Amino acid sequence: MSLRPKELSARPGTPDEKTDVVSDVLETLRFKTLLFGRFEMGAPWALRLPRKVNASFYVVTRGGLRLQVEGLEQPVFLSAGDVVLLPRATAHVLDDGSRKVPRDFIPPQQLRAAAGTDVRLGGPGATTTLITGCFQFGVDPTHPLLRSFPPIIQLSTQDASRASSLAATVQLLSAETAAPGPGSALVVGRLADVLLVQALRAQALLAQPGEAGWKALADPAIGNALALMHEQPGTPWTVERLAAAVGLSRSGFAARFHSLVGETPLHYLSNWRMTRSARWLHESDDSLEAIAERAGYESAPAFSKAFKRRWGMGPGAYRRTPAPRVTLPTSIDT
Structure with a gap:
């Protein structure tokens, strides 16, 4: 996938500007x-x-x-x-x-x-x-x-x-x-x-040092990388680009990300794109082409293939399934 000029200039946000990963995860999930x-x-x-x-x-x-x-x-x-x-x-x-x-x-x-x-x-x-x-x-x-x-x-x-x-x-x-x-x-x-x-x-x-998951948010470099992926899921990120954006070498960034998050940067990015796409399908009338582009895919067929691999059904079928509904509390579950 070719890189567009505005994407090549992406930089990690300041601490006050970068995406709140916890809020983004909870809202999207x-x-x-x-x-x-x-x-x-x-x-x-x-x-x-x-x-x-x-x-x-x-x-x-x-x-x-x-x-x-x-x-x-x-x-x-x-x-x-x-x-x-x-x-x-x-x-x-x-x-x-x-x-x-x-x-x-x-x-x-x-x-x-x-x-x-x-x-x-x-x-x-x-x-x-x-x-x-x-x-x-x-x-x-x-x-x-x-x-x-x-x-x-x-x-x-x-x-x-x-x-x-x-x-x-x-x-x-x-x-x-x-x-x-x-x-x-x-x-x-x-x-x-x-x-x-x-x-x-x-x-x-x-979270203890070296513990995968939440400790990643407190790490300046990996926390910024996560924020970038959440803020710009459609950007054609590579390990090299993410590493450069947070000031680490490629190998150092990849090892540190895997240690703190528990999976590789591109695996995390791919899954997050699919999670966001699932919500976009239920909450918008955007075409598959538009959602594919937002998710960083060159074409709707490529997006559909990745989506089906992740969710077990194509995006069209997923869009027709009932969306998760927020219900108010009623009684205690025993």
């Missing part, structure tokens, strides 16, 4: 918040949740609890103001922590019946107030940033770096679920979206 419940739990109590399709999250607004995630040796203890996200939807147990081994689990049907009511579950002891819900991604949940999630992400208001913003979100979420009014479903959904973004920010900061 069409994440949505599903299924809410607010529960008053009296000790002793215990909940056993099976593995799910969607990522679960919990917000503790009063009291405390113990969380044991399948596959992890040590439990996690949460107190008022804490938030926990289980990105991999792993099976887990929640309880008040009063017994060495949780027992007498509250039946799922009893939990479902109590969602959105003032019914207290469990025993007569200390009360824990728990808000719960799920996140779902409508397009391409195999993105490298999503694959790199750990089994559990915990946010605490005891962490000075995020205490004020997290506390404000938790407080608003608690108030809205305690006394719902007109539009509460929408407000609660947006607040939960904020919690997810706060969790992702924390993960980017906490």
Whole structure:
């Protein structure tokens, strides 16, 4: 593919101008918040949740609890103001922590019946107030940033770096679920979206050196390369051009990108183009030729071949499938 003059002059943006990769990923992948419940739990109590399709999250607004995630040796203890996200939807147990081994689990049907009511579950002891819900991604949940999630992400208001913003979100979420009014479903959904973004920010900061995925965003060169690919997916990027744009040698850039992202630059770019194209097909009436050009392909046939290889169907057939819809939270999924 020939390079056009305006493309040859592409330069990485300044820190204030470059594309926000996290926002772009979340917006393009069409994440949505599903299924809410607010529960008053009296000790002793215990909940056993099976593995799910969607990522679960919990917000503790009063009291405390113990969380044991399948596959992890040590439990996690949460107190008022804490938030926990289980990105991999792993099976887990929640309880008040009063017994060495949780027992007498509250039946799922009893939990479902109590969602959105003032019914207290469990025993007569200390009360824990728990808000719960799920996140779902409508397009391409195999993105490298999503694959790199750990089994559990915990946010605490005891962490000075995020205490004020997290506390404000938790407080608003608690108030809205305690006394719902007109539009509460929408407000609660947006607040939960904020919690997810706060969790992702924390993960980017906490990722260990050499850990593929979120650590890439904190790396100046690789972070800029990702921003360029997200900002200009149709530009005919090569490894050489990306390396030059961020001030690295070709070999150094390729090795560093693979180490931090978990795949090669061109593999990442190809998949991202297909993800963006899937959304363009559902949200615009643009011709296949126009979308192919936006995605960096010389012709509609070349684009169609790549699209079918990625999604298992051609772009025309994909356009005729129902688009992922954002739904408002309704009830707790057990």
